[in-house]
Amino acid sequence: MPESAHSLSIPSAAQHLGKVRRFVEKHAREARLGEEAIAHIKMAVDEACANIIEHAYDDARQKISVLVRVDSERFTVCIRDQGRSFHPESWSKPNLFRIAESRRGGGLGVQIMRSLMDQVEYSTQGDTNEVRLTKFRCGEPGRNGGKTA
C-alpha cells in the first residue's frame, strides 16, 4: 500500500471535534481499516483534541493540527499544539468510584486513548507538543498494550 499523509487544522474549540472525527474516519476508511479500528481511532483522536482544548489552550483561536499518516503497517495520527504540555509520567489510571464520589466527571480521556490504541506517545519539541496515536494495521507487530511513552 502506498504511503499517504493528510492534514487538518482546527481552532481550539469543541464545536470542531465532529469535523476531526469525520476527517479521521474518512482516511481510516480509505485505508480499509475494520469498523472497530475506525471507531477506536475516531474516539482516541477526539479525546486527544478535547484534552488540548480543555487543558493546553485558553484561547479558542489557537490551532490544533491533526496529521494522518498511512503506510502498509500502521495508521498513525499526530496531534500537535503549542499550548501547555501534558506530562504522561504524572498520569495515573483513574478510579471510577472515586470520580463518582467526587461528583466531578472527567479524567478518562487518557485512559481511553491508551485502551483503544496500540501506541500512545507524547513528545515536545520547542514550543510544539505532539501526541502520536498508532494503530497497527494487521497482526499488530509492535503492540505494547497501549502503553504511554
Add this chain to the structure above:
Amino acid sequence: MGRHEKPHETIGNMSNFSVGFRAEAHIRILDLKGELDAHTVSELEAALQKCREDKNHHIIVNGEHLQYISSAGLGVFMAYIEEMREAGGDIKIAGLQANVFNIFDLLGFPLLFDIVEAEEEAIRKFDADRNEKNDS
C-alpha cells in the same frame, strides 16, 4: 394514553445531539440521540440539571439512538450518579448500541452503573425497587 405514548419534549438542538424527555410514572426517561462529545455534553448536563431541579431522581437514559459518546459524556453520568442514589433514585442506562456499550464496558462502567438491554427492563427494576421499599 399508553405507557410509551407520553408527550415528547426535546431541548437543545444546536448540533448533532438532542435529549428528549419522557415521563413514566415517577421515572424520567431521557432519550439521547446523535453524537455526545465535549461540544454537545452541555445539553446532557442541562437535562440532568432539570431532573435535579424537578426532584426527579429516578432516571433512565435510553441510548437506542446514541451513535457516539466520548469521555465528556461519560463524565456527566459520573458527576450525577451519587447524588441520584443518595436521593433514593438511580441513573439506569438502557438500549445502548453495541459500539457505544463497548466503550462503557471498556472503562468498567458496568461496575458502577446499572446498564440493561431494554428500557422496559430498567422500568421493571425501578418498579421492583419501589415495591420493595413500600413493603419494608
